Amino acid sequence: MPAIHIRGLGLISSYGRGVACAVEGMRAGRTGITPLTLFSLPFQNQILVNQFDHTSFPPGAACATATMVAVAQEALSEARLDADALRDAALVVGTSSFLFAGEADFWRTLADTGETDMPPLTPPGQAALRVAGQLGIEGPVLTLTTACSSSANALLVAAALLRRGEVRRALVIGVEGLSAIALSGFHSLMLLDPEGCRPFDAGRRGMQIGEAVGAVLIESSDAAGGGDRLLGGANLCDTHHMTSATPDGSAMRSVMEMALADAGLQPADVAVIKAHGTGSLDNDTAEAAAMRALFGDDLPPFTGIKRYLGHTLGACGAVELAAFLGCLRAGFVPPAAGFTKPDSALRIKPLTEFRSAPKGVAMLNFFGFGGNYASLLIAHV
Amino acid sequence: MHKNSHSRPVYIHAAAALGPHGDIARAERRTLHGDPPPLELKELVKTVVGVSLRQASHLVELAAIGSQLCIKRLSYPVPENTAVYLGTGLAEVRKNDAVFRQVMPPGPGLASPFDFINAANNMAAFYTAKLGNLRARNLTITQEEFSFEWALHLAAADLRTGEYRQALVGGVDENSLSRVGHLRRIALRDDQPMGEGSGWLVLSVAAEQAVGELVEVKHVARDTELFEALRAALHAWQQPGEPLTLLPGLRIEPAEIVRLTRTLPNLRIQDYLAFCGCFHSAAAFGIAALFDMPVAPGLFVHLNRDASGHALLCAVRVF
Numbered sequence: 264m265p266a267i268h269i270r271g272l273g274l275i276s277s278y279g280r281g282v283a284c285a286v287e288g289m290r291a292g293r294t295g296i297t298p299l300t301l302f303s304l305p306f307q308n309q310i311l312v313n314q315f316d317h318t319s320f321p322p323g324a325a326c327a328t329a330t331m332v333a334v335a336q337e338a339l340s341e342a343r344l345d346a347d348a349l350r351d352a353a354l355v356v357g358t359s360s361f362l363f364a365g366e367a368d369f370w371r372t373l374a375d376t377g378e379t380d381m382p383p384l385t386p387p388g389q390a391a392l393r394v395a396g397q398l399g400i401e402g403p404v405l406t407l408t409t410a411c412s413s414s415a416n417a418l419l420v421a422a423a424l425l426r427r428g429e430v431r432r433a434l435v436i437g438v439e440g441l442s443a444i445a446l447s448g449f450h451s452l453m454l455l456d457p458e459g460c461r462p463f464d465a466g467r468r469g470m471q472i473g474e475a476v477g478a479v480l481i482e483s484s485d486a487a488g489g490g491d492r493l494l495g496g497a498n499l500c501d502t503h504h505m506t507s508a509t510p511d512g513s514a515m516r517s518v519m520e521m522a523l524a525d526a527g528l529q530p531a532d533v534a535v536i537k538a539h540g541t542g543s544l545d546n547d548t549a550e551a552a553a554m555r556a557l558f559g560d561d562l563p564p565f566t567g568i569k570r571y572l573g574h575t576l577g578a579c580g581a582v583e584l585a586a587f588l589g590c591l592r593a594g595f596v597p598p599a600a601g602f603t604k605p606d607s608a609l610r611i612k613p614l615t616e617f618r619s620a621p622k623g624v625a626m627l628n629f630f631g632f633g634g635n636y637a638s639l640l641i642a643h644v
Numbered sequence: 645m646h647k648n649s650h651s652r653p654v655y656i657h658a659a660a661a662l663g664p665h666g667d668i669a670r671a672e673r674r675t676l677h678g679d680p681p682p683l684e685l686k687e688l689v690k691t692v693v694g695v696s697l698r699q700a701s702h703l704v705e706l707a708a709i710g711s712q713l714c715i716k717r718l719s720y721p722v723p724e725n726t727a728v729y730l731g732t733g734l735a736e737v738r739k740n741d742a743v744f745r746q747v748m749p750p751g752p753g754l755a756s757p758f759d760f761i762n763a764a765n766n767m768a769a770f771y772t773a774k775l776g777n778l779r780a781r782n783l784t785i786t787q788e789e790f791s792f793e794w795a796l797h798l799a800a801a802d803l804r805t806g807e808y809r810q811a812l813v814g815g816v817d818e819n820s821l822s823r824v825g826h827l828r829r830i831a832l833r834d835d836q837p838m839g840e841g842s843g844w845l846v847l848s849v850a851a852e853q854a855v856g857e858l859v860e861v862k863h864v865a866r867d868t869e870l871f872e873a874l875r876a877a878l879h880a881w882q883q884p885g886e887p888l889t890l891l892p893g894l895r896i897e898p899a900e901i902v903r904l905t906r907t908l909p910n911l912r913i914q915d916y917l918a919f920c921g922c923f924h925s926a927a928a929f930g931i932a933a934l935f936d937m938p939v940a941p942g943l944f945v946h947l948n949r950d951a952s953g954h955a956l957l958c959a960v961r962v963f
Contacts, residue, residue, distance in 0.1 A: 359765065360736070360740060360764065360765050362740060362763075365744070366748065369744075379750055381745070381748075383828040384744075384829065386735075388733065388791065389951070391787065392952050401954075405785055405787045405790070405794045407784065407785060408766060408784050408785075410764050420798060423801065427801055443747050443748065444748075447743075448743065448747075448755040448761075450754070450755075452760070452761075498781050499780065499781065500770065500773040500779060501779070502774040505764075632766070633764055633767055633770035633782075634770055634782075635766055
């Protein structure tokens with residue numbers, strides 16, 4: 264079976280454009296929290312968000328495609344490939360509902376004309392086709408919408424295309440914009456922490472929503488070496504509830520076990536974990552239980568990075584992979600920003616200080632609404 | 645999309661199609677003469693699923709009825725380790741509309757929690773898994789006209805590589821209740837009725853109890869190659885003397901169908917869109933309904949294209 268090499272990464276986040284920009288911010292211990300200025304909400308002052316600078320992108324829904332193209336170009340640049348290298352590649356996009364793009368058009372029309380007509384909402388698949396057209400991609404194009412695991416699943420699907428020999432190269436993009444609807448919905452569900460994300464902390468009260476776009480360019484190769492690799496992964500549906508995990512973490516444990524089996528690894532092979540770590544009461548409880556059950560007393564160091572980047576929902580698979588792998592390449596594992604007080608009920612504690620990046624296997628977990636879970640295993644060399 | 649695909653056959657063990665009249669069986673299918681009227685599904689949900697899904701969206705209802713019907717048509721209990729692949733072009737249209745109007749001006753600015761949860765595009769696949777007690781891979785693919793075909797392709801590939809032995813694959817889309825609303829999202833010709841529906845297949849690597857076979861899902865990169873690709877594919881797929889029927893998708897123009905029938909003289913055409921109307925994942929209805937329509941055994945090839953001009957062929961064999 265050919266190895267899946269990670270050839271390039273791209274990122275636009277609240278830290279700015281580029282993976283390096285986010286890595287430097289995280290290395291400096293800065294969180295990317297910004298005020299919400301894109302639009303107004305009745306509870307605007309009660310939340311913290313991560314928002315990127317839109318000034319260098321076109322307004323409205325076109326912003327989404329422009330940012331997707333921009334992160335693709337960054338990934339190509341890192342891989343030292345020109346745009347022609349994508350001609351036969353697959354494009355696999357992960358996002359949630361893409362409502363943010365329609366909202367962006369709505370706000371623009373409201374500002375320009377004062378009209379509040381509902382705009383034609385852009386289906387995510389349509390945006391993927393536009394991006395493929397702009398990048399000259401003539402290979403397969405598909406879009407996964409599995410809530411917060413969308414772009415992690417997109418990476419798994421893309422890797423499967425490579426392993427089966429359907430394409431030799433694939434570009435995976437996770438995209439999510441700040442959405443008034445998403446913020447309002449999570450506010451209604453009382454899932455937003457007014458103090459921001461505090462993963463696994465005793466005082467955690469919910470999420471901190473962010474917007475970002477991430478790209479991962481992968482390639483199959485029979486050659487040894489060649490940098491970081493995707494070793495395997497898994498996806499699983501936890502049917503316990505639409506919005507909450509099986510409380511004992513058994514479904515989360517299962518998807519991690521399936522990922523390890525897919526990669527031919529044992530729990531002891533995992534050197535570091537990037538937890539999903541939303542900071543929500545139930546999700547962190549289940550995730551902690553899952554990690555305890557799978558790793559026992561040998562739980563590797565783990566962290567959560569949503570205080571830095573925000574929870575970027577459908578994009579977080581690609582976005583957090585790009586940022587986390589960027590940190591590992593820069594030689595460090597960031598602590599779980601926002602964590603200050605251990606929760607005795609969880610009986611585990613994330614990293615509170617910077618740690619040197621271990622060589623070896625990193626596990627990255629993503630657990631979404633609709634019980635949709637994904638676990639990825641990356642070899643960092 | 646087709647490389648290495650012949651290593652292991654993929655069989656169809658059950659199928660179910662729900663149409664825009666609430667039709668779930670051959671005797672209930674009706675030709676559309678214009679856009680279908682609004683469809684109320686609460687009672688059918690109770691009948692087929694056995695429980696009320698009070699908080700579920702219309703899309704979830706469509707998915708629940710279709711998937712449960714498909715599972716119940718199996719002659720054996722569906723294994724828990726059955727993966728779910730759901731293709732939907734537009735996903736939660738009505739719930740997205742609802743939360744948009746609640747939150748955006750001049751709305752009150754707050755989303756209903758239930759509407760918000762149900763607006764998640766993967767909720768239909770979640771309910772499919774929950775109602776079927778399926779704890780396995782669960783993917784929602786939202787790729788316009790190819791949503792269902794991609795779901796089918798990913799499922800078949802996972803079966804052929806041995807990752808799963810069984811898969812439940814569906815295509816589900818809802819309409820937007822008014823034609824104007826529908827046309828905001830999906831371009832249709834004036835003579836094309838809007839539609840909605842739910843089509844499902846249980847795929848398996850086991851030959852026993854199969855009612856059909858998924859032969860292949862084939863990607864044709866350039867539209868100009870379509871006729872040649874179709875001819876080559878048919879040559880590879882069709883067995884000697886086997887009847888061949890083409891199911892044209894919603895983006896295939898009438899003139900192209902005429903040209904195809906001239907090029908391939910023994911080709912039969914099945915206009916399934918006359919029964920379900922036009923929606924992105926209509927292919928799922930067309931293919932699943934083959935198994936409850938009075939069709940002779942043979943090879944059936946669905947043909948469609950997307951806005952970028954790429955085409956997909958999907959071939960199934962009815963036993």
